Amino acid sequence: MELLFVILIGLFFAAAVYLMLSKFLVRVLLGVVLLGNAVNLSLFTNGRILRDVPPIIPAGHDVPATLTANPLPQALILTAIVISFSFFAFLLVLVYRAYQDLGTDNANEMRVAEPENDPLPPAGY
Amino acid sequence: MNTLIFRTVAPFLTALMVLFSLFVLLRGHNEPGGGFIGGLIAVSAFAIYGIANGVAAVRQALWFHPMAIAAFGLFIACIAGLLSFVFAVPFMTGLWVYPTILGVEIPLSSVMLFDAGVYLVVVGSITSIALALEAEDDV
Amino acid sequence: MAVSPADLSAAFVMTPVAPADWLVVLPPAWCILAGAVLLMLRKSVRLQAMIAIPALAILVLVDALLLVHVSQNGPVTMVMGRWLPPFGIAFTADLTGVLFALAGAVVALAGSVHALSDIDGTGRRYGFYPFLLLLMAGVSGAFLTGDIFNLYVWFEVLLISSFGLIVLGSEARQIDGAIKYAFLNLVATTLFLIATGYLYGIFGTLNMADIAVKAAAGRADLPLMTLATLYLVAFGMKAAAFPVNFWLPASYHTPRVVVSALFAGLLTKVGIYALLRTLIMLFPIEREELSVVIALAGVATMLVGALGALGQSDIRRLLGYVVISGIGVMLVGLSLGSPGGVGGAIFYALHSMVVMTALYMVAGLAGRLAGTFDLNRLGGLHTRSALFSTLSLVLFFAVSGLPPFSGFWPKVMVAKAAMDIGAWWLVAAVFLTGFLTTIALGRVFALAYWRPAGEALPDAAIPASALLPLVALTALTVGFGLFPNALLATIQHAAQGLADPRAYIGSVFPGVN
Numbered sequence: 001m002e003l004l005f006v007i008l009i010g011l012f013f014a015a016a017v018y019l020m021l022s023k024f025l026v027r028v029l030l031g032v033v034l035l036g037n038a039v040n041l042s043l044f045t046n047g048r049i050l051r052d053v054p055p056i057i058p059a060g061h062d063v064p065a066t067l068t069a070n071p072l073p074q075a076l077i078l079t080a081i082v083i084s085f086s087f088f089a090f091l092l093v094l095v096y097r098a099y100q101d102l103g104t105d106n107a108n109e110m111r112v113a114e115p116e117n118d119p120l121p122p123a124g125y
Numbered sequence: 126m127n128t129l130i131f132r133t134v135a136p137f138l139t140a141l142m143v144l145f146s147l148f149v150l151l152r153g154h155n156e157p158g159g160g161f162i163g164g165l166i167a168v169s170a171f172a173i174y175g176i177a178n179g180v181a182a183v184r185q186a187l188w189f190h191p192m193a194i195a196a197f198g199l200f201i202a203c204i205a206g207l208l209s210f211v212f213a214v215p216f217m218t219g220l221w222v223y224p225t226i227l228g229v230e231i232p233l234s235s236v237m238l239f240d241a242g243v244y245l246v247v248v249g250s251i252t253s254i255a256l257a258l259e260a261e262d263d264v
Numbered sequence: 265m266a267v268s269p270a271d272l273s274a275a276f277v278m279t280p281v282a283p284a285d286w287l288v289v290l291p292p293a294w295c296i297l298a299g300a301v302l303l304m305l306r307k308s309v310r311l312q313a314m315i316a317i318p319a320l321a322i323l324v325l326v327d328a329l330l331l332v333h334v335s336q337n338g339p340v341t342m343v344m345g346r347w348l349p350p351f352g353i354a355f356t357a358d359l360t361g362v363l364f365a366l367a368g369a370v371v372a373l374a375g376s377v378h379a380l381s382d383i384d385g386t387g388r389r390y391g392f393y394p395f396l397l398l399l400m401a402g403v404s405g406a407f408l409t410g411d412i413f414n415l416y417v418w419f420e421v422l423l424i425s426s427f428g429l430i431v432l433g434s435e436a437r438q439i440d441g442a443i444k445y446a447f448l449n450l451v452a453t454t455l456f457l458i459a460t461g462y463l464y465g466i467f468g469t470l471n472m473a474d475i476a477v478k479a480a481a482g483r484a485d486l487p488l489m490t491l492a493t494l495y496l497v498a499f500g501m502k503a504a505a506f507p508v509n510f511w512l513p514a515s516y517h518t519p520r521v522v523v524s525a526l527f528a529g530l531l532t533k534v535g536i537y538a539l540l541r542t543l544i545m546l547f548p549i550e551r552e553e554l555s556v557v558i559a560l561a562g563v564a565t566m567l568v569g570a571l572g573a574l575g576q577s578d579i580r581r582l583l584g585y586v587v588i589s590g591i592g593v594m595l596v597g598l599s600l601g602s603p604g605g606v607g608g609a610i611f612y613a614l615h616s617m618v619v620m621t622a623l624y625m626v627a628g629l630a631g632r633l634a635g636t637f638d639l640n641r642l643g644g645l646h647t648r649s650a651l652f653s654t655l656s657l658v659l660f661f662a663v664s665g666l667p668p669f670s671g672f673w674p675k676v677m678v679a680k681a682a683m684d685i686g687a688w689w690l691v692a693a694v695f696l697t698g699f700l701t702t703i704a705l706g707r708v709f710a711l712a713y714w715r716p717a718g719e720a721l722p723d724a725a726i727p728a729s730a731l732l733p734l735v736a737l738t739a740l741t742v743g744f745g746l747f748p749n750a751l752l753a754t755i756q757h758a759a760q761g762l763a764d765p766r767a768y769i770g771s772v773f774p775g776v777n
Binding site: 214 | 280281283285286289293296297299300301302303304306307342343344345346355391394
Binding site: 020025028032035036039042043045046047048072073076079080083086087090091094095097098101102107110111112113114118119120121122 | 413417420424427431434436437438439440441442443444446447450451454457458461462464465513514515517518574575576577578638639640707711
C-alpha cells in the first residue's frame with residue numbers, strides 16, 4: 001500500500017516540476033497546484049497508512065479500544081489544503097491581473113520591473 | 126444561467142443553504158461538520174445568489190463588506206482564545222458554561238465561539254474572492 | 265531523558281498559569297486582534313494609523329517585557345489548550361527568538377510611523393496597516409513558536425500578508441515583481457512542508473524540543489542528513505541565499521518604499537532564524553557535515569550581493585543586493601557553528617533588520633527629494649538637507665561594517681570564529697565584501713549627495729514623521745556600535761542556548777532533566 005502511494009507521489013512531483021519549468025504562468029500555476037497535492041499525499045503517507053478504525057474514543061473509555069488510524073496527518077493535510085487553496089486563489093487573481101496589465105503570460109517577457117537595457121551607474125564622478 | 130427558473134429559485138436555495146450551513150456549524154462540535162465546512166456551504170449559497178442576481182445584489186444583501194465579516198470572525202476567534210487569560214488557564218483552553226434556557230440545558234463553550242469565528246472568516250474571505258472573480262466575468 | 269507520553273498525571277495538574285507566561289503568546293495574538301479591528305475599520309482612513317501605531321508600540325513593549333522575563337528566568341513555554349507537550353502546540357520563547365521578535369517589532373513600529381507620509385489614502389483604504397499587523401502576527405509567531413508545523417503556518421500567515429503588501433497600489437511593475445516573489449516563495453514554503461512531512465514520518469512528533477531529544481538519542485539510524493539538506497534549501501530560499509536568491513532583486517524594489525523597507529528588515533531574517541533553529545538546535549551534527557556547503561553558499565551570496573550592488577543604477581535595486589550580501593555573512597556564521605559564529609550570525613541579523621529598513625527609508629526619501637531613483641540623475645542631496653545626508657552616511661558605513669557602528673561587531677565575531685578554525689578564505693571573503701559594499705555605497709554618497717544637482721530638484725521637504733523613525737533607527741545602530749557590551753552578552757547567551765538546548769527542552773518538559 002505504501003509503495004503504491006510512493007510511486008503515485010513520485011508521479012505527482014514529476015508532473016508538478018515539469019509544469020513549473022514552463023515559462024507560461026498558467027502552466028506554472030497548475031504545477032503549483034499539483035505540487036501542493038503531491039505534498040499532501042506525502043504527508044498522508046508519512047503518517048503511516050493504517051486501514052483501521054477512525055480515531056474516536058468510545059464512550060466510557062479514556063483511551064481508544066483498538067489500534068486506530070493516525071488523525072494528526074489528516075489535521076496537517078487539512079491545514080495545508082486550506083493554505084494552498086488560498087494561495088491558489090491569490091495566484092490565480094495575480095496571474096489574471098498580470099495578463100491584463102502586462103499583456104502576456106510568458107514569464108520571459110515580463111521585464112517591467114527589470115528592464116532589459118538598464119543603464120549602468122556612472123563610472124566617474 | 127440567467128433563466129427565469131433559476132432567478133426565482135435562487136433566493137430560496139440561498140436561504141436554505143445558509144440555514145443548513147448554520148446547522149453544520151453547530152453540529153460540528155461532536156459530529157462531522159464545523160466552522161470551515163459550514164462557511165464553505167454559506168459561500169456557495171452567496172455565490173449562487175450572485176450568479177442569479179449579480180454581484181451588487183449580494184453585496185447589498187450581506188450589508189457588511191465581506192472583508193469586515195472575515196475580520197470580525199478573526200476578532201472573535203482571537204477573543205475566544207484570550208478568554209482563558211481570565212480563568213488562568215493556557216491560551217485556547219476550552220471553557221464551558223451550561224445555562225438552562227426555557228428548561229433546556231444548553232452547553233456553550235469558547236470552542237464554539239472559536240468555531241463561529243472560523244465560520245465567519247471563511248464566509249468573509251472566500252465570498253470576497255468569489256465576488257471579485259464573478260465581478261470580473263460581468264465586464 | 266526519554267519523555268514518556270504515557271505520563272498522563274501531568275494532564276490533571278490544574279496549577280493556574282502565571283500572567284507572565286502569557287507574554288509568550290501575546291505578540292501574535294495581539295497583532296491578530298489589532299489587525300482584525302483595523303480590517304473592520306478599513307473605510308475610515310484616519311483611524312487606521314491612530315490605532316496601528318499604538319498597537320505596534322504595545323507590541324514592542326510586550327516583546328521587551330518578554331525579553332526581560334526570558335533573560336531572568338530562562339526559556340518560557342505555554343502549550344495551547346492545556347494539552348500536554350508534545351501533543352499540544354507549544355509556544356516556547358528563548359533568547360534567540362525573543363531578540364528577533366523584539367527587533368522585528370521595533371522595525372515594524374518605525375515602518376508604521378514612516379508610512380504616515382509614504383502611504384497615501386488609497387493605500388490605507390487598500391489595507392496597508394491591517395496587512396502590516398497581520399504580517400507582524402506571522403513574524404512574531406514564527407519567532408516564538410516551539411512547534412515546527414506551527415512555524416510553517418506562521419510562515420504562510422506572513423507570506424499571505426506580504427502578498428497583500430507587495431501589490432499595494434497595483435502598478436504594472438508591482439504585479440511583475442509580485443509574480444516572481446509569490447511563485448518562488450510559495451515553492452520555498454512547499455519545500456519546507458515536504459521536509460516537515462518527512463520529519464513527522466521519522467520522529468512522529470512536531471514539537472521542536474521533542475525532536476531535539478529524539479534526534480540526539482537516535483541519530484545513527486535516522487535519515488537526518490536528508491532532512492537537514494531539505495531545510496537548508498527551503499530556508500535558504502526564504503533567506504535569499506545564493507543560488508536561490510534571484511527572486512529578491514527582481515521584486516524588492518517594486519512596492520512602496522516603506523513596504524520594501526519592512527520586507528528587507530523582516531522577511532529574509534525569518535529565513536535566517538529558521539535556519540538557526542533547525543540546523544543549530546535540531547540537527548547540529550548534520551550541520552557540521554554540511555558546513556563546507558553552507559560556507560561556500562555564504563561566500564557566493566556575499567560576493568554576488570556586493571558585486572550586484574556595484575552594477576546597479578537604481579538605488580532601490582542596489583539595496584536589494586546589499587540585503588543579499590548581508591545574508592551571506594549570516595550564512596558564514598551559521599556554517600562555523602561555534603558560539604562566536606552563531607552569535608555573530610544572530611547579531612548581524614539584528615543589525616541588518618534595523619539598518620536595511622533604515623536604508624530603504626533613506627532611498628525612499630532620496631527619491632522623494634530628487635524625483636528619481638537613478639544614480640545617473642541623482643545629485644545635490646547634501647545641499648538639500650545636511651541632517652539627512654549625515655544620517656545616510658552613518659547608515660552606509662554601518663551596513664558596510666565600518667566601526668564604530670553596529671555592523672562592525674558581528675563581522676569581527678564571524679571573522680574571529682573563522683580564524684579560530686583557520687578558515688582564512690572566509691575571513692578574506694567577509695572583508696572583501698565589506699570593501700566592495702563600501703565602494704558601492706560610497707559611490708552612492710558621492711554621486712547622489714556630493715555631486716551638484718544636474719537638474720532643478722523638485723520642491724519637496726522631508727516630513728517629520730518620515731525623519732523621526734530614520735533618526736531612531738540610526739541612533740540604535742550608533743548606540744549598539746558604541747556600547748555593544750550588554751547586547752553582546754545577551755547574544756552569547758542566546759547562541760549557547762541554541763547550541764545546548766537543555767534549558768529549552770526543560771521549559772517544554774518540566775522535570776525531565
